[in-house]
Amino acid sequence: NAGVTQTPKFQVLKTGQSMTLQCAQDMNHNSMYWYRQDPGMGLRLIYYSASEGTTDKGEVPNGYNVSRLNKREFSLRLESAAPSQTSVYFCASSEVETNDSPLHFGNGTRLTVT
Amino acid sequence: GEDVEQSLFLSVREGDSSVINCTYTDSSSTYLYWYKQEPGAGLQLLTYIFSNMDMKQDQRLTVLLNKKDKHLSLRIADTQTGDSAIYFCAGHNYGQNFVFGPGTRLSVLP
Numbered sequence: 085n086a087g088v089t090q091t092p093k094f095q096v097l098k099t100g101q102s103m104t105l106q107c108a109q110d111m112n113h114n115s116m117y118w119y120r121q122d123p124g125m126g127l128r129l130i131y132y133s134a135s136e137g138t139t140d141k142g143e144v145p146n147g148y149n150v151s152r153l154n155k156r157e158f159s160l161r162l163e164s165a166a167p168s169q170t171s172v173y174f175c176a177s178s179e180v181e182t183n184d185s186p187l188h189f190g191n192g193t194r195l196t197v198t
Numbered sequence: 199g200e201d202v203e204q205s206l207f208l209s210v211r212e213g214d215s216s217v218i219n220c221t222y223t224d225s226s227s228t229y230l231y232w233y234k235q236e237p238g239a240g241l242q243l244l245t246y247i248f249s250n251m252d253m254k255q256d257q258r259l260t261v262l263l264n265k266k267d268k269h270l271s272l273r274i275a276d277t278q279t280g281d282s283a284i285y286f287c288a289g290h291n292y293g294q295n296f297v298f299g300p301g302t303r304l305s306v307l308p
Binding site: 174 | 202206229231233238239240241242243246286288295296298299300301
């Protein structure tokens with residue numbers, strides 16, 4: 085039981101390049117999330133998927149797109165990377181949208197855009 | 199929307215107790231969580247408390263909730279060097295997204 089798995093762990097991009105961050109969970113969770121973490125700002129929600137087939141914008145969606153490929157996988161795409169997207173990206177999942185379902189996090193992708 | 203605040207840094211001596219504080223603006227959060235993040239890793243759930251509880255204890259961890267003052271605290275007894283990490287509090291209510299504080303970096307000095 086691996087939990088939430090993210091790839092890659094590290095990535096360096098040049099401004100304007102594109103890339104896709106991959107996330108998979110093996111806990112049969114309905115909901116999946118993408119956050120970014122910046123120093124002193126906690127975690128900010130980029131996009132989430134409450135269930136397979138649905139996606140919604142979070143607090144900071146500009147410059148990103150997502151795909152909920154199936155129940156297990158939720159990917160985050162940067163179409164044209166900018167230095168402001170340098171951050172640590174975390175994928176998370178939870179069982180259902182009820183109060184007592186904590187988030188389970190992956191180990192993150194550290195992205196640098198030069 | 200909800201805002202969650204935490205002090206950014208805390209230093210304690212090994213063996214002492216640590217108290218990490220959190221204040222939140224939205225009293226409708228029905229669950230409040232504490233997460234721990236070690237260097238280079240993701241966030242790990244430590245414990246959580248339902249909003250109708252005042253206190254929850256789990257081994258060395260004690261969570262106190264003061265709903266009137268919208269204040270949540272995490273006490274770590276007998277703090278060890280392995281407790282050095284960033285601690286996040288977060289609130290959640292049904293149908294809404296989690297809201298995280300900025301995190302408190304705990305440094306444990308030998």
